[in-house]
Amino acid sequence: MMSLYVPGQSWLHRCPAGVKFVLLCVISAVLLAMHDLWLLGLAFVATLMLYASLGPQGVRQVSALKPLAFLLVILFLFHLMTGDWQQGLRLILHLGSMVLLANLVTITTRLDDMMAALRPIFQPIRFLGLSPSVPALAVALVIRFVPELLRVYNALAEAYRAKTGARGSYRLIAPFMIQALAMSENVAEALSARGGASGFEPAGSARDKNAVGGAAMKEEIPS
Amino acid sequence: MGFWKRKTMAKTGQSGLDLTSQPYAVFEDVGLEMNQTEILQGVSLTLSEQRIGIVGLNGSGKSSLVRLLNGLRLPSTGSLKVFGQPVGAVRGQLPRHVGFVFQNPDHQAIFPTVEEEVAFGLTQLGNSKEDARVAARALLRRYGVEALADKPFTGLSEGQKQLVCILSVLVMDPEILILDEPMSSLDGLATRRIAALLRDLSQKLVMISHDLSLIDGFDRILWMEGGRLKMDGPPDAVLPAYERDINLKAQAAAADQASAGPL
Amino acid sequence: MTDRSVVQIAFYAALIAALGLLPPIAVPFLSGVPITAQTLGVMLAGVMLGPIRGVLAVLLFMFIVALGAPLLSGGRGGLGVFAGPTVGFFVGWPFGVLVTGMIMKATKSWPVWLAAVVAACVGCIGVIYLFGVPGVTLITGVPIDKVLIGTAAFIPGDLIKAAIAGLVAQTVSRGLPGALLSRA
Numbered sequence: 280m281m282s283l284y285v286p287g288q289s290w291l292h293r294c295p296a297g298v299k300f301v302l303l304c305v306i307s308a309v310l311l312a313m314h315d316l317w318l319l320g321l322a323f324v325a326t327l328m329l330y331a332s333l334g335p336q337g338v339r340q341v342s343a344l345k346p347l348a349f350l351l352v353i354l355f356l357f358h359l360m361t362g363d364w365q366q367g368l369r370l371i372l373h374l375g376s377m378v379l380l381a382n383l384v385t386i387t388t389r390l391d392d393m394m395a396a397l398r399p400i401f402q403p404i405r406f407l408g409l410s411p412s413v414p415a416l417a418v419a420l421v422i423r424f425v426p427e428l429l430r431v432y433n434a435l436a437e438a439y440r441a442k443t444g445a446r447g448s449y450r451l452i453a454p455f456m457i458q459a460l461a462m463s464e465n466v467a468e469a470l471s472a473r474g475g476a477s478g479f480e481p482a483g484s485a486r487d488k489n490a491v492g493g494a495a496m497k498e499e500i501p502s
Numbered sequence: 503m504g505f506w507k508r509k510t511m512a513k514t515g516q517s518g519l520d521l522t523s524q525p526y527a528v529f530e531d532v533g534l535e536m537n538q539t540e541i542l543q544g545v546s547l548t549l550s551e552q553r554i555g556i557v558g559l560n561g562s563g564k565s566s567l568v569r570l571l572n573g574l575r576l577p578s579t580g581s582l583k584v585f586g587q588p589v590g591a592v593r594g595q596l597p598r599h600v601g602f603v604f605q606n607p608d609h610q611a612i613f614p615t616v617e618e619e620v621a622f623g624l625t626q627l628g629n630s631k632e633d634a635r636v637a638a639r640a641l642l643r644r645y646g647v648e649a650l651a652d653k654p655f656t657g658l659s660e661g662q663k664q665l666v667c668i669l670s671v672l673v674m675d676p677e678i679l680i681l682d683e684p685m686s687s688l689d690g691l692a693t694r695r696i697a698a699l700l701r702d703l704s705q706k707l708v709m710i711s712h713d714l715s716l717i718d719g720f721d722r723i724l725w726m727e728g729g730r731l732k733m734d735g736p737p738d739a740v741l742p743a744y745e746r747d748i749n750l751k752a753q754a755a756a757a758d759q760a761s762a763g764p765l
Numbered sequence: 766m767t768d769r770s771v772v773q774i775a776f777y778a779a780l781i782a783a784l785g786l787l788p789p790i791a792v793p794f795l796s797g798v799p800i801t802a803q804t805l806g807v808m809l810a811g812v813m814l815g816p817i818r819g820v821l822a823v824l825l826f827m828f829i830v831a832l833g834a835p836l837l838s839g840g841r842g843g844l845g846v847f848a849g850p851t852v853g854f855f856v857g858w859p860f861g862v863l864v865t866g867m868i869m870k871a872t873k874s875w876p877v878w879l880a881a882v883v884a885a886c887v888g889c890i891g892v893i894y895l896f897g898v899p900g901v902t903l904i905t906g907v908p909i910d911k912v913l914i915g916t917a918a919f920i921p922g923d924l925i926k927a928a929i930a931g932l933v934a935q936t937v938s939r940g941l942p943g944a945l946l947s948r949a
């Protein structure tokens with residue numbers, strides 16, 4: 280539910296996430312270095328064709344540009360007024376292709392696969408004495424918390440309306456925070472009760488002494 | 503259970519835990535203090551029975567007592583040994599042998615989907631993600647709820663949530679299962695189904711309950727009051743005494759209110 | 766890092782997301798102009814968690830957005846977010862939160878609400894605009910003064926959010942003192 284991923288079987292879906300990610304970085308860098316209007320126009324058309332290669336469903340995804348459209352028009356008008364319409368067009372083509380290309384990777388890659396592809400960037404946290412599974416745990420916790428937070432807020436807003444007849448107000452945010460924080464404290468305890476964020480480690484490790492709550496962050500750096 | 507691969511070290515008492523020790527827990531004059539408030543005082547107990555129920559009024563210290571058993575809190579005074587070892591020394595190892603199910607399922611789920619939630623305990627024990635996923639599904643199937651596997655946890659009914667919470671702890675195959683009012687948000691039918699599930703478990707149980715009918719078949723009942731152990735014995739001795747006490751307190755409160763006049 | 770820290774970091778990342786998903790809240794002082802509360806979540810991460818955990822919470826949120834979750838207000842997300850003209854504001858978030866958290870730590874003798882409002886204004890408005898405005902100029906070629914005029918419209922809303930952050934921090938510090946980790 281919480282992903283822009285569009286399920287499908289296209290060649291881009293089958294392409295490994297890591298490859299797509301690296302290609303995106305390379306192509307974006309090349310685009311940034313390009314200034315020729317014709318070349319940029321060609322790149323933009325090529326990007327649109329990539330979307331078209333995904334079928335009608337893909338073409339519909341070009342709408343990812345919509346939130347940006349207003350801003351792009353303003354920018355174009357600005358450059359038009361300052362007498363440099365070419366600069367304006369270049370900007371639209373630049374931003375349009377880069378946003379669309381990046382979005383193309385997003386809509387054809389499952390969240391899990393993207394996570395797995397980006398895992399290497401988390402290797403350094405080993406040096407902090409943390410298990411490399413901690414980032415994945417944190418991501419899962421966020422995805423679990425978001426609907427729970429909305430539920431807590433909606434329950435409060437309902438109670439508020441029942442008493443005052445008014446719609447949600449900024450005044451609900453502080454009580455919302457207190458209720459939601461209490462929920463998160465309980466989840467932290469439940470996590471400890473099932474072995475903690477880094478999982479079980481062989482006996483005798485530093486973790487044994489301060490695995491559950493309480494201990495300061497620094498204490499866990501292995502000697 | 504134990505039909506999946508687990509790390510060979512998982513069950514051996516590598517931290518000096520003697521998992522067959524009888525009694526499994528020994529409290530000696532245990533006190534607990536938090537934020538300068540005394541929560542438990544002078545609790546001495548040896549626990550070895552298969553099923554132990556805990557009763558007591560709100561705030562009497564039941565939850566605090568059971569939190570000591572798997573190291574969520576450490577005693578401030580006295581000594582507590584679980585599986586023959588002082589809890590302070592084996593705190594990191596205890597959760598795998600002493601499972602804990604909390605009162606409110608919404609406050610204990612860690613993962614967005616049911617399958618991830620159940621599989622987590624197994625990856626904690628060192629199993630691969632894939633093995634854990636397969637085993638989690640097998641467990642869900644065993645309890646007839648495989649269809650829930652891909653559902654978001656937030657979308658389940660209360661009974662389903664609590665079942666998933668219990669399974670997500672059972673999957674680690676703990677020696678002892680602690681349940682802190684697990685049925686309090688369940689309807690009558692869900693309560694009975696969970697009670698039946700618990701009846702068939704091989705684990706030793708320690709369960710807090712305000713519904714006395716759920717624990718009257720247990721081996722032993724502890725009655726907590728004001729942070730102390732008020733009574734300890736078989737259900738047919740403790741539960742009637744506890745009920746009498748509640749009735750007396752209710753009458754006294756009613757009399758107070760009557761003498762104070764209308765609100 | 767304790768289990769509690771991990772959960773708190775995830776909590777504030779989720780809060781930033783959830784506040785962006787709430788229907789925009791009408792603010793009476795602004796003649797009912799609706800503002801989205803997402804950056805209030807960013808301010809609260811710095812104010813409540815302090816610099817280190819606050820920055821981690823924001824980075825976690827940004828990471829999940831990059832993975833493809835449509836959690837930026839308006840339902841935006843994915844890698845495309847990092848290619849847009851306003852990416853500077855987004856990139857400024859962790860720096861803003863770092864400064865916010867450091868101010869909270871440095872002003873422990875002040876009343877919570879005052880420290881929170883100052884920290885949120887300097888860190889989550891000042892520093893974030895410091896990244897965002899030149900960012901727009903760099904990407905679009907529009908001169909800085911023109912960009913400033915264009916973004917000025919958002920400043921009153923941001924100031925109100927800083928005030929709400931102060932109110933929230935003050936209330937939480939009374940109701941749940943342990944949760945104000947920046948002052949612990």
Ligand SMILES: Nc1ncnc2c1ncn2[C@@H]1O[C@H](COP(=O)(O)OP(=O)(O)OP(=O)(O)O)[C@@H](O)[C@H]1O
Nearest residue numbers: 536537539541558559560561562563564565566567
């Ligand atoms: N973190 C804490 N700090 C201070 N006091 C606490 C804390 N947790 C619990 N207490 C207090 O300890 C006492 C016992 O609490 P506990 O939760 O163990 O009671 P309980 O018997 O489980 O009650 P209930 O039936 O309501 O769940 C209560 O008076 C409570 O206010």
Ligand SMILES: [Mg+2]
Nearest residue numbers: 564565566682
């Ligand atoms: Mg309790």
